[in-house]
Amino acid sequence: MQLWLCPLLAFLLGSIPFGLFIARMKGIDIRQHGSGNIGATNVLRVVGKKHGITCLILDALKGFIPTLLAITLIRFEGQNTAFTFHGLLDQGYVFPLADQWKAQTLHVVAGLCSILGHNYSPWVGFKGGKGIATSAGVLIALAPLVVPVLIVAWLLIFLISRYVSVASIGAAALLPFVVIYGSWRHGKLASGEWNKPLFIFSVVIAVLAIWKHRTNIKRLMEGTESRFERKKKAVS
Template sequence: MQLWLCPLIAFLLGSIPFGLLIAKAKGINIREHGSGNIGATNVLRVVGKKYGITCLLLDALKGFIPVLIAINVIRISSHSPLMTFDFPEGWILHIPAAEALKGQIAHILTALAAVLGHNYSPWVGFRGGKGIATSAGVFLALMPAGLGVLIIVFLIVFITTRYVSLASIVAAAALPMVTLWGSWHHGRIQDGTWNKPLFVFTVVIGLLAIWKHRSNIQRLREGTENRFTRKAKSTHV
């Protein structure tokens, strides 16, 4: 039951359009303003900083919570979850080390379902955000150290260019390489125990994130993409 229930919960949780709900609470239809996207970046631009940050955190939790649950209720005997919860024993499916691939696939399907739920939410006509925040939540549960590297990559590009979209695209492109580096660094590739479903997932998520940014890529090429700039302080004489 856990093998199909975890992805289902992930999709339903991921599909909650927090950006749309937050903006609606302020009397704004976020799909009619800015880029029309329901993600945190557009909420920040249109509704305000604190609402954008709230949306960012909630969208990240949509990815983090279901994957963390999956890792804890579908347990591979040779691996210990970084964060454990005391679920009733009857809820936990124990996967022997020899069948680790089955557990890894279940974890990755849960992660993918969360991102797809956000990107193609049935509550908004199977449309949604670009999945960056939700993907960050997923990778916080799956590979927290790798996420830290990606955040550094994102910040370097963003601080240098002031383009959120470009920073997101570069981080998405770097995702599979960071995953491979982590597996090699920990000796998992050398001994054949590396998480192959995770690598495939990072390729899929990276390509999906870049595809969802195709309109941003066009605007970047045309020089019309919105750039975050610091507001100048007003002076009073």
């Protein structure tokens, strides 16, 4: 049951349009303002910083929680993970070590389902956000050491460009390289023990994230993309 239930729950949880709900609490239909996106960036611009951060956290959690649930309920012998729902370990299905790739594949499938649920939510006409926060939540569960590197990269690109979209695209493009470097750095690439499903997943979500930013890319080329300007200090 865990093998099909985890991806299904991941999609359903991922499809919850938190950005839409948060904006509606303020009497705003977020789809009619700013970029029309229900993600955290548009919520921040339209509704405010506090609400944007709340949306960011909730969108990340709906990627983290179902992925962690899959890691807990679908395991392989000798699996060593940073996080699990310890109270559910006895309910899990354990693959033999030789089939660890099957468990790893199901982990990333659950993560991908949560991202697809966010990007193409059935509750808002199969539309949604760009999946950056939800992808970050998934990666915290799958490969927690990757996330700080991507956050630093995102911040550096954002501080230089002042475009959220450019920072997100840059971090997404960097993801597969960070994953493969981590495998090489720990000697798993040479031994053949590296997590191949995770690398494939990193490529897929990188492409998906860039694809979801295609309208931003068009606006960047046209010079009409919204930019976060530095606040000028008042002259006394």
